[in-house]
Amino acid sequence: MRVLHAVALAAFFATATGPLAGDSTIGAISILNPWTRATPTGARVGVGYFTLRNNGAADALIKVSSDAAGEAIMHETTSDNGVMRMRAVDALTLPPGASMAFKPGGHHVMFTDLKAPFKAGDTIKATLTFERAGSVTVAFAVYAAGAAAPLDAAPATPGMEGQ
Numbered sequence: 001m002r003v004l005h006a007v008a009l010a011a012f013f014a015t016a017t018g019p020l021a022g023d024s025t026i027g028a029i030s031i032l033n034p035w036t037r038a039t040p041t042g043a044r045v046g047v048g049y050f051t052l053r054n055n056g057a058a059d060a061l062i063k064v065s066s067d068a069a070g071e072a073i074m075h076e077t078t079s080d081n082g083v084m085r086m087r088a089v090d091a092l093t094l095p096p097g098a099s100m101a102f103k104p105g106g107h108h109v110m111f112t113d114l115k116a117p118f119k120a121g122d123t124i125k126a127t128l129t130f131e132r133a134g135s136v137t138v139a140f141a142v143y144a145a146g147a148a149a150p151l152d153a154a155p156a157t158p159g160m161e162g163q
């Protein structure tokens with residue numbers, strides 16, 4: 001609870017004073033609040049989230065890469081007859097004016113073959129490539145293992161906390 005409290009407070013101050021440190025812009029695209037969770041020692045996989053806002057013409061997120069991981073893959077969580085599954089997404093279309101949240105239980109970036117565990121308080125850099133806007137490197141804030149979304153407090157889908 002203490003961690004959630006601190007996160008909520010941080011979100012309050014961020015709202016009051018401007019964008020979070022991790023917010024980035026490339027062309028007409030804003031990448032807001034990139035975050036991930038600490039990973040246990042020995043874990044090979046991490047999961048990243050952020051919100052995209054497209055203030056310009058239609059675009060698409062076509063690639064994610066990170067030096068911290070062997071691979072970074074866009075995933076979508078779907079429910080197949082009540083069974084939650086993850087499916088790789090090659091490109092994510094962003095219509096003009098679109099706002100798209102990557103969040104627990106929904107779209108996320110899967111970091112695989114981690115070079116080192118993600119530690120709370122650190123940042124993880126990843127490069128997002130957009131078809132029209134180009135590439136931008138953003139810093140994912142690493143929150144404690146099990147942390148809920150810092151700004152969007154929607155709980156993770158049961159059983160999908162690690163996704």
Ligand SMILES: [Cu+2]
Nearest residue numbers: 075086110163
């Ligand atoms: Cu996944």
